[in-house]
Amino acid sequence: MTPLRSAAIALALFAASGDVLAQADQEQMKKNLEKKLESEFLKKTTWTTDFDEAKAAAKKQGKNIFAYFTRSYAR
């Protein structure tokens, strides 16, 4: 996903002097995850959230894995 990768590079390189992350508030992070898991698109079909389970299912069903990587925290 090139444009976003470029944006990430731009952020890392061109913002003042690098990428400084704020300390994660663990409780807030858990709430963010719960909220993300309630997303509408996840209700439309069956998604696996555990990597080992996804691999086991793929092996059993003779299918490949469509893997969507996202995040629940904001920058």
Add this chain to the structure above:
Amino acid sequence: MLESGALSDDGFPEFGKEVVLFIHITTQIEGRKDEKLFSEIGGTGFPHVVAMNPAGKVIGELHWEKRTVDGCRELMKDGKAFTELMAKAEKGDNGARIEYFPKALKLGHFKLAEAKTYYAGLKNVPAEAKKEIDGLLAGLEMKDILAPLSRPIMDRAKVKELQVAAGRKLWEMEQGSRVPGEEDDAITFYALIVIAAEEDKNLPAFERGLSVLKDRFGSKVKRFIDQKQPVLDKLKEEKEEKKDK
């Protein structure tokens, strides 16, 4: 948005039956299982969509312009073709090995040392393929140089120090004509050369880095160029003044 677009499309559940749908969420929750999977598979920006084989190995990456249900289907088809190519390459077919190698490099299947060994074993590599592979290997070399910058660092001064150290090494690569071929990598490469050159008052490196950024990526890095051009001009003036004295 992918989530409100392809992943919410009425045709997506039908596509979902053809594959195993896996969602990975990077949460920043400490100690969570597979929290670092995104970076482990070579992800650099969200959202990131890949095809994986049942062993969890990446066999394809979704391109931004193909973020539709058809694009997702095409990704899986390409992944299958890549798997077949990989099998052929593993059997030792030199043509398949040459075709497989740059694709595998892009998908992050090789570390630098392994890649160099594999490359050395290829015979009769056509010039065009060689150019692509050389660029990808330079990208891999750069990745190793940037490794210290890939983890979160709280101290801005430390970040700058690491950027400068990386930029100096990348300038050495540039002088050895080892330049990453991928656009994003090349932008990072030259931007870090400029950052290090500014710190070191290295005029040739500064000029070279900024000139490539302007000529090849102008509008994409306009803010950076606008910020650095006056610094370069000032550096040049200072050098001229020194000469006059």
